[in-house]
Amino acid sequence: MPSVEKIIEDEISSPSVFKEKHKLYPEYTPSSLPHREKQLKQLAQLFKSFFSSPGEEMQRVMLVGSFGTGKTVTSKLFGASASSLASRNGIRLKYVHVNCYKSRTLPQIIYNISLDLGITLPQRGLSAQELMRGLIEELERRNTYAIVALDEFDYFALMSSGLNSIYVLVRAYDEYVNKKKRLHFIFISRSISTLENIDPSSSTYFLKNIVEFSPYTYSELYDILKERADEALYPGVISDDELKYISMIEGYDKGGSGSARTALEILVRAGESADSEKRSSITLDDIRKAHVIVKPELAMLQDQVSALDRHELVLYLSVIKALKGSGSGFVRIGDVEKIYRVLCEAYNLQPRRHTQVYTHILELRSMGFIQTKSSGKGFRGKSTLIGISAAPLYVLESKVEELLKRE
């Protein structure tokens, strides 16, 4: 065995498909946000009066959308741009982002807001109201405004202490009617329903200013992935078809979750898979492997293969072999049927007719073993296309063959 140092050195110095891997991480804030222009415009609209007459009213806005739909990154980019725009207009505005998973109580939240603004408040001995008063007075003294984003706000609201605390946040200026309103809030939440318990005297303030983030569609995810991949990977590492494949398995309109977070994570894992085998490009099987890592429920699906009957197994194997042979993400049902007939002979089965095969295909799809889509343009005649993202094909192939042999 080579020395430990040599092993580590070889690994570290081996080439990588990543040019700037960190640009694919969730913490990285990209400079542009495809398909979030509408939300940025809505935010700007809601803060418009701040720029025309700062301090006149307190802004309270709610960003709502499911996992990975860009709420955090949109809020951060908005905050950064609003601050520099304000500074060009001679207004001192700072953006602060607080995660309510990390700061779980109101005093912690106020303390961390102050810390980010460079304001030192006593860490102990003061109530939330007293801390809030200290923060407001210090902002006044410094002639500074702040937009505070409270991320994972639904988590905070769900906790019993959250309900009263929300009042303190949302109505912070109730006792300072004549003071300039220097604190503004962006609340970020996955759903509205978790906020239903909040007292209407607080919730009306932000529930009327909602910016919605819908799950990303196939083509939206493709645009996002393309931009991020161009920044983070070396040219030629991933093809357009492979980026479309990731967008297909995650796109909301194709039955996926519509999360850019998951799509980007699949891209990172697929790149790591290529790196681990010292290849200079990403393959479809790297993506399938990555998909299973990112979505562990797919690994369970692999186990459930053993519940399929013999006919379904042969049909599934035909799809696997057709995909392997084609090297693409999807194959036509007709090509699967050709292989299916040959395999039926090999496994001593009477092949089923086209309509029955089609029914089996739909069953396999509803069980999550395969994905289907219509061929659309670019193919002669309309046909059903079939793909598998549940696992790398070679893993599935040997599993299904083993099950067929056992039977």
Ligand SMILES: Nc1ncnc2c1ncn2[C@@H]1O[C@H](COP(=O)(O)OP(=O)(O)OP(=O)(O)O)[C@@H](O)[C@H]1O
């Ligand atoms: N339109 C977009 N363009 C480029 N990257 C995006 C876009 N939307 C989301 N992303 C990226 O997807 C990842 C997840 O985004 P973000 O954290 O903003 O989602 P979120 O809605 O706040 O999700 P969660 O509720 O899980 O926190 C980040 O890496 C972010 O940069």
